[in-house]
Amino acid sequence: MAADTSTAPASLAFPRATFAKLTPGPFLHAHLKQSPPIRPSGRTLIECREPQITTGSLTHSHGSAVVRLGDTTVVCSAQGEILNASDTPSPPDADDGDLLETLGLLVPNVELSTGCSPAHLPGNPPSTLAQSLSWKVRTLLYGSDLVNPKDLQITFTAPKIDEEDDASVPEVKAYWTLYLDIMFISLDGNPFDAAWLAVMAALRTTRLPKASWDADTEAVVCSPALEDYSRLTLQATPVTATFAVFSTANPLKQRSEAESWVLADPDTSEEDVCREAVTVVLDGSNRVLGVEKAGGRAVGKESVRECVELTFGRWKDVNAMLP
Incomplete structure (x- = not known):
């Protein structure tokens, strides 16, 4: 009798990476259904990626920082330029609490370099993400009273005749x-x-030269001596924490049957399949500066309270890492 040369049918199992790309939602769900839940990256639900902060890399600027959060890398440069009071439309009162915002003395600008992610490849239309991030950073800069206005004022006292x-x-x-x-x-x-962590690290290391008013030339003169440079006096240490919410809610099912998980510091693969997000901002002194929620209906008061408590723990870790 001739030997049976037939072979077993090929396996239809997909490699892990292929499964993640073809069905990212079920892929994440399969990990979260484990006991205890574990994310595809190996992190727990409340585990954040460890930031890596490097300061002083840009020697031409008054302050700089490079922050790496997992595979997210951002560079922030702080550069000071002089604005003469005579060039302002209507010089405000020196004691004006909104002096910085009135004159626009803090100007953030976010850029996403070409190729920084699959969504920002050459030929792709520009996204609104950079504009949105610039606005959020600007709002937090002014809303948290981070920078002392007196640090940005250049004064002159006329001599007694x-x-x-x-x-x-x-x-x-x-x-x-x-x-x-x-x-x-x-x-x-x-x-x-x-982005905010890079801003905080850059401002923590910003040193401005000593500037004085020359009455003879009616111009500002800056001292070139390094020992005359002074650091900014930051009045707070705001820290942000973003959480993505993965939910199995289905229009054909009752909301009570849906499951949801809150994921701290989400990466791109998790953001793409999560329809709800929560961002908490606080300064560490039991002051919540803001809570922003976008999309979805899974987050309730208990989930928001949990996010705030986790952010307080995050504040302690980040504050210890900042220069």
């Missing part, structure tokens, strides 16, 4: 304007947290 004159009152002659250029070299999820 004779001893009978009253003491002269310092007059604001110019302001420092801080331009914050934020460039994403690579992007793998959670861009706002990475």
